[in-house]
Amino acid sequence: MPKSAVCLKVPKKQGEVAIAFAAKLGLIDKGLSVGRDDEYLFVPLYRHPDETEFTAFTEKVPAVEVSVGSFEEKKPPQETLSQALEGKLPQELLEAVPQAFDIVGDIIIIEIPPKLKEYEHLIGESLLQTHRNIKVVLGKAGDISGVFRIRDYTFIAGEQRTSTVHREFGCTFHVDVGKAYFSPRLSHEHMRVATQVKTGEVVADLFAGVGPFAVLIGKQCPEAKVYAVDLNPEAVELLKVNVRVNRIEGHVFPICADAREIAKSQLRGVADHVIMNLPETAIDFVDAACNAIKPEGGIVHFYGFVRQPDTVEGLKQRFIEKVELCGRKVESFLAARSIRETAPFESQIVLDAQIW
Numbered sequence: 001m002p003k004s005a006v007c008l009k010v011p012k013k014q015g016e017v018a019i020a021f022a023a024k025l026g027l028i029d030k031g032l033s034v035g036r037d038d039e040y041l042f043v044p045l046y047r048h049p050d051e052t053e054f055t056a057f058t059e060k061v062p063a064v065e066v067s068v069g070s071f072e073e074k075k076p077p078q079e080t081l082s083q084a085l086e087g088k089l090p091q092e093l094l095e096a097v098p099q100a101f102d103i104v105g106d107i108i109i110i111e112i113p114p115k116l117k118e119y120e121h122l123i124g125e126s127l128l129q130t131h132r133n134i135k136v137v138l139g140k141a142g143d144i145s146g147v148f149r150i151r152d153y154t155f156i157a158g159e160q161r162t163s164t165v166h167r168e169f170g171c172t173f174h175v176d177v178g179k180a181y182f183s184p185r186l187s188h189e190h191m192r193v194a195t196q197v198k199t200g201e202v203v204a205d206l207f208a209g210v211g212p213f214a215v216l217i218g219k220q221c222p223e224a225k226v227y228a229v230d231l232n233p234e235a236v237e238l239l240k241v242n243v244r245v246n247r248i249e250g251h252v253f254p255i256c257a258d259a260r261e262i263a264k265s266q267l268r269g270v271a272d273h274v275i276m277n278l279p280e281t282a283i284d285f286v287d288a289a290c291n292a293i294k295p296e297g298g299i300v301h302f303y304g305f306v307r308q309p310d311t312v313e314g315l316k317q318r319f320i321e322k323v324e325l326c327g328r329k330v331e332s333f334l335a336a337r338s339i340r341e342t343a344p345f346e347s348q349i350v351l352d353a354q355i356w
């Protein structure tokens with residue numbers, strides 16, 4: 001609700017000086033937003049400046065006027081989860097409350113430590129209270145597992161669903177974390193790979209899930225062709241929806257198939273880029289990437305895990321050996337580095353490999 005307040009009316013060009021001076025005098029009402037029209041700023045004040053203050057103002061900003069205006073109240077800073085739980089949990093447990101969690105659309109996914117299990121509903125309700133856009137709080141109930149790379153969840157608070165709509169870089173993703181893999185943590189990688197795809201190129205996303213790489217590439221580069229493959233029929237159904245809602249039907253093609261099989265047939269020798277985001281076992285599918293890459297070469301964007309004492313160099317070596325077993329060659333690694341820590345002593349690695 002807008003609130004009426006005394007304010008300084010100053011020409012926009014002198015706004016910065018006026019605001020700095022009003023702040024120095026402690027006059028600005030920080031609970032209200034500064035107003036503006038085409039010419040003036042309206043700076044809300046706690047009180048009318050006295051005569052001395054006003055004279056001082058006019059020396060700095062001759063065109064200043066005191067007026068009355070209507071101002072929007074600023075939203076109070078959001079309470080943190082720990083702040084919301086203060087007094088509701090014993091101090092020693094408060095310290096164990098997770099500081100980090102994933103947000104997918106309007107769902108929070110959190111890992112509740114075993115010692116906080118009996119408080120998980122309270123934690124979930126506090127998350128709903130501190131994150132007004134969130135409607136569902138899910139607890140991780142196991143590791144990502146199986147061929148489809150999904151996990152079980154418990155409903156901790158809010159609505160009982162695992163589906164949502166997530167937005168990333170202007171793309172809309174229909175997601176169901178209970179049925180198909182999706183992680184918001186790789187968004188920078190989705191964009192990094194998408195920016196490498198050029199007009200007229202062909203991309204084979206061999207483990208596409210609901211399409212975070214494929215859809216973004218399709219959106220960013222309408223002149224590229226993207227084949228988006230996944231073995232999980234639920235993932236491919238969501239991918240089809242995502243292709244439709246992002247209006248990229250003409251050049252992004254969802255395919256429900258085994259990556260190895262399709263790379264030997266429909267996708268043999270078609271791709272300038274192959275994306276391999278199946279970090280646990282991608283090394284066993286390097287033959288599929290070699291089959292899909294054009295005879296004249298291309299780039300494989302390969303994701304893997306490295307667990308100490310293994311190293312990025314070790315992974316590069318294993319990758320080179322697999323490529324050579326297919327009768328092809330790694331010309332160079334355009335990128336080879338850790339993109340995030342996934343567990344103590346374990347990182348997720350990306351290799352961008354130029355293959356001939």
Ligand SMILES: C[S@@+](CC[C@H](N)C(=O)[O-])C[C@H]1O[C@@H](n2cnc3c(N)ncnc32)[C@H](O)[C@@H]1O
Nearest residue numbers: 147148149181207208209230231232258259277
């Ligand atoms: C780690 S997820 C990555 C999904 C997606 N690229 C992303 O970033 O969200 C790996 C995906 O590979 C799919 N997958 C596993 N084995 C496969 C295979 N042999 N052929 C095609 N897809 C497979 C899984 O169903 C899963 O959706």
